[in-house]
Amino acid sequence: MKIVLLTSDRHLSANIAVKTFLGSPYLKKHDIQVAGIVTSSPYKGNGATWEKMLSFIKRAGWAFSLKSIFTAIWKIIGMKIGRLFIPNKNREYFEIDEMAKFYNIPLLQAENINSGEAKSFMRKFQPDYLVSCFLLQIVDKEVLAIPSKGAVNIHPALVQRHRGIFSSFWVLLKNWRKSGATVHFMTEKIDRGMVILQRRFFVHPSDTIYCVNKKSAQLGAKLLIKALIKLKRREEKGYILKQFGQMFKTPTMEDVKKFNSFGKSIIKGKDFFKI
Numbered sequence: 001m002k003i004v005l006l007t008s009d010r011h012l013s014a015n016i017a018v019k020t021f022l023g024s025p026y027l028k029k030h031d032i033q034v035a036g037i038v039t040s041s042p043y044k045g046n047g048a049t050w051e052k053m054l055s056f057i058k059r060a061g062w063a064f065s066l067k068s069i070f071t072a073i074w075k076i077i078g079m080k081i082g083r084l085f086i087p088n089k090n091r092e093y094f095e096i097d098e099m100a101k102f103y104n105i106p107l108l109q110a111e112n113i114n115s116g117e118a119k120s121f122m123r124k125f126q127p128d129y130l131v132s133c134f135l136l137q138i139v140d141k142e143v144l145a146i147p148s149k150g151a152v153n154i155h156p157a158l159v160q161r162h163r164g165i166f167s168s169f170w171v172l173l174k175n176w177r178k179s180g181a182t183v184h185f186m187t188e189k190i191d192r193g194m195v196i197l198q199r200r201f202f203v204h205p206s207d208t209i210y211c212v213n214k215k216s217a218q219l220g221a222k223l224l225i226k227a228l229i230k231l232k233r234r235e236e237k238g239y240i241l242k243q244f245g246q247m248f249k250t251p252t253m254e255d256v257k258k259f260n261s262f263g264k265s266i267i268k269g270k271d272f273f274k275i
Contacts (some may be wrong), residue, residue, distance in 0.1 A: 001032045001232045004127040004147075006135045007096060009039035009109060012075050012210075013217040014134035015093050017154065020221035021133065022103050030229050035125035036106045039096050040113040042136040061253040064266075071210075071267055113137045122146050129231070131224065132186060134217065136165075141188055149231070151186040154224055156216035158182060158198065160241050163191035164248040168212035171203060172264045173255060179203050179212060181220035183227040185238050190247070194238030196227040210267040 005021075008014040021027075022034065057065040075093070082091045083098065100107035110118040113135065122130065123146055130146060132139070132153040144151050157167035158180045171179045180200035185193035201215050251259070 001030075001129070001228065002035045002125060002127050003032065003129045003131050003228070004122050004125055005034055005037045005105075005131050005133055006113060006139070007037065007039055007133045008042040008136050009096060010072075010076050011042045011134060011136065012072070012093070013156065013213045014042075015079070015096065016214055016217040017133050017221040017224075018096060018099060019094055020218050021224060022099055022105075024222075024225050026225050026229065030232060032225075032228050032232065034103070034105050035127060036108070036121060037096065037100050038108045038110055038113065038118050038121060040118070040135065040137050041111045056250060059250050059252055060256055064251070064253075064256040064259075067266055114140045114143060119143060119146065129228070130186075131228075133221070133224070138190065139186070144186060144188070152196065152224070152227065152231075153184055153186045153191075153193070154220035155182040155184060155191050156213070156220055157245075158200065159184065159191050159195065159244055161245040162248055163245050166248060166251060167216070168209045169251055169255075169259065170248050171212055172207065172209065173251070173259050173262070175262070177203055179216065181216050181223055183220070183223045192244055194240050196230065196238050197223045199223055208265050208267050208271070210271050 005018070007018055026032075027034070053065075053069065079093045079095050082093065083095065088094075097107055097109070108118060108121040110121075112118065114137070119142060122143070127147045128149045130143070130151040132151065134154065134156070139151070155163075155167075157171065159182045161176070162170055167179070178200045180198060182195055182198045184191070184195045187193045199219055201219055203212060
């Protein structure tokens with residue numbers, strides 16, 4: 001089986017999931033070849049970066065938005081510091097280009113996943129499957145048509161409860177005691193494809209957005225490997241859920257106010273300093 005991995009550049013959940021996925025011995029054992037990796041900017045693709053950030057700030061408010069942005073920037077800086085000064089065995093996070101080089105996988109860093117350059121890169125490998133691993137841009141129908149057998153996505157939540165973005169925020173705000181990860185086929189409708197595999201995990205009352213993100217990224221990557229093995233063996237064709245969850249969007253200031261009143265947070269303690 002030959003796949004091309006689509007993911008986000010400079011995005012913590014993507015880095016965690018890709019590290020878990022590429023580090024699995026089951027890829028080689030089951031002859032699953034990652035022929036190429038395409039990274040795209042989580043902040044570009046459909047509109048300028050500053051426009052997206054301004055829209056985020058207007059909707060969610062200054063405090064939550066700036067803390068989210070600062071945490072993301074700090075983690076990016078931390079990965080770069082770790083890359084320069086910390087031995088690999090002591091590091092928790094690695095950048096995508098490091099992992100591509102280590103595993104000798106061709107890499108294209110594209111701002112827009114739907115660009116002609118990105119599509120040409122994917123096509124040249126003639127993949128059986130495209131695999132979306134925390135890709136934050138919406139792919140068009142031309143991209144979906146590239147693989148011979150289909151496109152597969154990791155969704156960091158249970159799609160019968162949550163579709164869309166900011167899954168960890170909504171899991172904590174809704175006080176759901178369980179969340180999970182879903183591996184499903186991709187269609188033009190967001191998070192509405194046939195489900196291949198799904199698993200749940202417990203959400204602790206003290207969990208932060210960072211904690212839930214990390215749990216879903218690691219679980220999602222492990223599920224992805226199992227799903228690809230099942231697809232390769234033709235043991236799984238996917239199934240249609242009777243009901244899909246609500247399409248969630250960026251939280252509003254009122255949502256953030258409730259989130260804070262429940263004592264929830266983006267990140268805290270030693271997790272902030274892990275690199």
